[in-house]
Amino acid sequence: MMSKQAEEFNAYRSKMNEVILEKDNLVLKRLFNLDTQTYQDGALNVKTKEMLGLVASMVLRCDDCIKYHLEKCHNEGCTTEEIYEVFAVANIVGGTIVIPHTRRGAEFWESLTGGK
């Protein structure tokens, strides 16, 4: 079952992606497709790639991207302990400036796991 926070987040994302894609800009369309393709199973599995996407989003400090990859990581069966090790890498590489984003990420993770 999806959390309320995740639902609202997904609804806005879907609505605006539609607005963007209906403008028929070919570069944006292809980039959106390429984005999906990037995280597919390959030499690295989906779970690893989603954790890569998560840590990249954290050090670049993009709250929406963090939420997006947290949800995917949750779907791939990442444990809380694993997620917090990704958080640790992000905070060490990116510094304390990442902490506020870690707080919001942690809140979103609690909403996905029910705090378990």
Next chain:
Amino acid sequence: MMSKQAEEFNAYRSKMNEVILEKDNLVLKRLFNLDTQTYQDGALNVKTKEMLGLVASMVLRCDDCIKYHLEKCHNEGCTTEEIYEVFAVANIVGGTIVIPHTRRGAEFWESLTGGK
């Protein structure tokens, strides 16, 4: 006619600029003036400069700056197709990390154009 979202955004900006400028910090005052001067007609016209300001704001991922330049671009007669080509450059140069800002920019652009 200005959209509600644009109005609120402009009201907050004006109020806080006033708070900042009344503190009489000379460097900030001059930087604010210089900022205005930067986008004036020169070897490049205002429309081109505002698109430059827009793409720079997008890759630096500053939502308020994006809105500011979108409004200026709208005043300069940029078409939706042109704006989406600026969006495309920003997303290719800056990566998918720019997508969430593109969503909010697209929403603001719809509010300016009435989705037309």
Next chain:
Amino acid sequence: MMSKQAEEFNAYRSKMNEVILEKDNLVLKRLFNLDTQTYQDGALNVKTKEMLGLVASMVLRCDDCIKYHLEKCHNEGCTTEEIYEVFAVANIVGGTIVIPHTRRGAEFWESLTGGK
């Protein structure tokens, strides 16, 4: 007396720090401790270090970090004139992209000082 904006900000920070720290990730725990230690009195005094933390947070454009250091600077007796000189350095080094964060920082500073 703490402002309402500062109170809410601190409450959320405390609540989420607790959520994070109870996960017992050793790296995050030690980084949080190290963060506190960084701003303690040394060859440079606390006031100077908090201004360093403020300017770093501004050029990296982290609103929560800006608020955090503004509150500390206020506790250390920084004057409005001093804070605006820190704002000036941040805006010159980091560019006009810092202005929206300066607006929100200025608003928070008003809430701490009562606009005095």
Next chain:
Amino acid sequence: MMSKQAEEFNAYRSKMNEVILEKDNLVLKRLFNLDTQTYQDGALNVKTKEMLGLVASMVLRCDDCIKYHLEKCHNEGCTTEEIYEVFAVANIVGGTIVIPHTRRGAEFWESLTGGK
């Protein structure tokens, strides 16, 4: 005629692009193609798009990207006055942190134009 600095820069870029592309990573291949496509004539002309790419590269402070777009801008007939207006937008938006990159960009521009 190409400058020596531009020649060396292009030789390294070509050699390493070949190394990267022969690894047959589909995502990277498509991104490289998409990159080329982004700057093609459309609602905005090539010259405008290259200036957009230049200003984005400057505020993100990527020397190689700056050189790449400067060369393209030169091919599109940008004047020195126009390029310096792009430099001005980049330095105002991105701050004095962009100045060292502006110096190296200016040096490269001189090598392209013969300082004329």
Next chain:
Amino acid sequence: MMSKQAEEFNAYRSKMNEVILEKDNLVLKRLFNLDTQTYQDGALNVKTKEMLGLVASMVLRCDDCIKYHLEKCHNEGCTTEEIYEVFAVANIVGGTIVIPHTRRGAEFWESLTGGK
């Protein structure tokens, strides 16, 4: 056997780390220790953590950090195909601005693997 490029890189790093650490700044010393600790075996294994460090370094565009993690990844037995999937995530999330760093990373990877 270490490549010449890797050897020179490591020698400079060691020499300067020594200069830094002999100044006895406690915060820097502890951060350096914490950095080492972050990549140790835990819920995630060392190989995964080093790939996380690599992708974070790429989107933040730090050539030295990229080299450092590439060497660690090589020691952990990452294949060229896996490394290029990390490169792909970094370039999609971080955009074409990451390409010049990918070129230098690819060159360093060739020096580690002998291009095999």
Next chain:
Amino acid sequence: MMSKQAEEFNAYRSKMNEVILEKDNLVLKRLFNLDTQTYQDGALNVKTKEMLGLVASMVLRCDDCIKYHLEKCHNEGCTTEEIYEVFAVANIVGGTIVIPHTRRGAEFWESLTGGK
């Protein structure tokens, strides 16, 4: 007496500033002036402002800017212990991604102080 590394650095900076300023772009000229003005004695003294400029340059990871402010800090009588406390703030706020820049900064500081 200036170190060789500092001399070469200053010579390139002066030469290229001249190239830039002779192009008579008013915005760039005024920004260069404003930059000088920012670090002048005010509510905060020059030494404090130069340390603010240093920490901002470090977290934004601009080697040339770091060198520039290190030289100014040296002129203002900053001790090695003080400089390393600025380094500590920068590394904690900005993360381990700042370490390579700290190494180069430390090397430059040694060249200014003769390692004393």
